[in-house]
Amino acid sequence: xxxxxxxxxxxxxxxxxxxxxxxxxxxxxxxxxxxxxxxxxxxxxxxxxxxxxxxxxxxxxxxxxxxxxxxxxxxxxxxxxxxxxxxxxxxxxxxxxxxxxxxxxxxxxxxxxxxxxxxxxxxxxxxxxxxxxxxxxxxxxxxxxxxxxxxxxxxxxxxxxxxxxxxxxxxxxxxxxxxxxxxxxxxxxxxxxxxxxxxxxxxxxxxxxxxxxxxxxxxxxxxxxxxxxxxxxxxxxxxxxxxxxxxxxxxxxxxxxxxxxxxxxxxxxxxx
Amino acid sequence: xxxxxxxxxxxxxxxxxxxxxxxxxxxxxxxxxxxxxxxxxxxxxxxxxxxxxxxxxxxxxxxxxxxxxxxxxxxxxxxxxxxxxxxxxxxxxxxxxxxxxxxxxxxxxxxxxxxxxxxxxxxxxxxxxxxxxxxxxxxxxxxxxxxxxxxxxxxxxxxxxxxxxxxxxxxxxxxxxxxxxxxxxxxxxxxxxxxxxxxxxxxxxxxxxxxxxxxxxxxxxxxxxxxxxxxxxxxxxxxxxxxxxxxxxxxxxxxxxxxxxxxxxxxxx
Numbered sequence: 001x002x003x004x005x006x007x008x009x010x011x012x013x014x015x016x017x018x019x020x021x022x023x024x025x026x027x028x029x030x031x032x033x034x035x036x037x038x039x040x041x042x043x044x045x046x047x048x049x050x051x052x053x054x055x056x057x058x059x060x061x062x063x064x065x066x067x068x069x070x071x072x073x074x075x076x077x078x079x080x081x082x083x084x085x086x087x088x089x090x091x092x093x094x095x096x097x098x099x100x101x102x103x104x105x106x107x108x109x110x111x112x113x114x115x116x117x118x119x120x121x122x123x124x125x126x127x128x129x130x131x132x133x134x135x136x137x138x139x140x141x142x143x144x145x146x147x148x149x150x151x152x153x154x155x156x157x158x159x160x161x162x163x164x165x166x167x168x169x170x171x172x173x174x175x176x177x178x179x180x181x182x183x184x185x186x187x188x189x190x191x192x193x194x195x196x197x198x199x200x201x202x203x204x205x206x207x208x209x210x211x212x213x214x215x216x217x218x219x220x221x222x223x224x225x226x227x228x229x230x231x232x233x234x235x236x237x238x239x240x241x242x243x244x245x246x247x248x249x250x251x252x253x254x255x256x257x258x259x260x261x262x263x264x265x266x267x268x269x270x271x272x
Numbered sequence: 273x274x275x276x277x278x279x280x281x282x283x284x285x286x287x288x289x290x291x292x293x294x295x296x297x298x299x300x301x302x303x304x305x306x307x308x309x310x311x312x313x314x315x316x317x318x319x320x321x322x323x324x325x326x327x328x329x330x331x332x333x334x335x336x337x338x339x340x341x342x343x344x345x346x347x348x349x350x351x352x353x354x355x356x357x358x359x360x361x362x363x364x365x366x367x368x369x370x371x372x373x374x375x376x377x378x379x380x381x382x383x384x385x386x387x388x389x390x391x392x393x394x395x396x397x398x399x400x401x402x403x404x405x406x407x408x409x410x411x412x413x414x415x416x417x418x419x420x421x422x423x424x425x426x427x428x429x430x431x432x433x434x435x436x437x438x439x440x441x442x443x444x445x446x447x448x449x450x451x452x453x454x455x456x457x458x459x460x461x462x463x464x465x466x467x468x469x470x471x472x473x474x475x476x477x478x479x480x481x482x483x484x485x486x487x488x489x490x491x492x493x494x495x496x497x498x499x500x501x502x503x504x505x506x507x508x509x510x511x512x513x514x515x516x517x518x519x520x521x522x523x524x525x526x527x528x529x530x531x532x533x534x535x536x537x538x539x540x541x
Contacts, residue, residue, distance in 0.1 A: 042410055163438075166438055238531070241530075
């Protein structure tokens, strides 16, 4: 059971005006797997994720979800997508109605619906006190988490998040990642699209890196950090610099904890 | 330049967003405002150009009360504001048209408009894209256009509200460089951000918490305070503080980026 992307090509326009966005992209996302998609703005990340739940259909190649072609109606329920601008995903008068919109369209009502909405708001770490408020009266971070609760209320098997941390403070960011970890433990396959490397490297099982629509890397975070041709987190850059200055530290470190231990060890040895 | 005295603000439903804020922004300074979502940052800066009026207290810009209805246009010209989403600020079809929108509305002579537009576009480094359609630009280029649009009004004070939050790291560093250059050339800057590393270059950092000022000081003092309270600071700074506390590097340094920290740990010969 997985999302399979095989030889995906996509372009906008025709003839001379054709603008190719994705070129031969191939990767998979298993149940309970966390895949991070990295790349600068304009590299095709958003176009790629629109293919994962059938919002876009490949011009060539194919995308399947648990064996179904992504254009099948059932795929919409299997793959939940949280877009970058939460305000575009919220449209009801109250937070409750917004979160309930998906499951009620799938026929859920009464106590079951009530329970589902409360469960979703709890999953994202927000208080149920805001259920009666307008989603547009909330702060940017709260709006994003409400939009996520709206996606989770339909219990997707896969969750795709497009730059979910942009505009989120550290407090809400930590809360979001706790929620994602719980979902992953419950077998949800997660695709996180981000240009914040540290966000992705610490949590993903697999990294896919896009550059101008082409996949330039697929592998583990460790393998990603070993490649000198790819953009690296600040701490990794520091460790590489220290290593080339002669300090015996590991170069693929990106967390503060590991960097601290490496540097203290190397400096203590050096200073005797 | 800007002075807030005992400023409180509540929404019509009674929800208090700002509580008794006192801030004085000096001419030529670079002030960064940090705070969690919902801490009142955006509400605070919307008081600084009269977009919002305080429920209690007084806000003045260059000595003029923002509550004065006759002076509000002068205040809005003095204080330019750039917002988070560059798409929502675009009004023209091309870069040049978009930047010219403000000065055209001031009914200036066309030669003067041209000069203002050319200067503003040069200030953000978009000379080669002057005739480009806005719809063909990247997020970073659009945000630079928005900044140029504000600069064309020649404001003395610039307020940036999370202008990099939708941009990738390359565009972010370019925008920060532009803001720093503008400050060096004499503009007073108030910069709101979630990205703590963007606050390291400011003269002063103000942290808002639940509508009140939780910290106010130099980046060095404020970040030490944040770190001491167990909250997150930029990774290289957290590493620097831990190395200082372990006696591995001098307690006096405040590295603004990873490469300056490298020099402290292992100086180049």
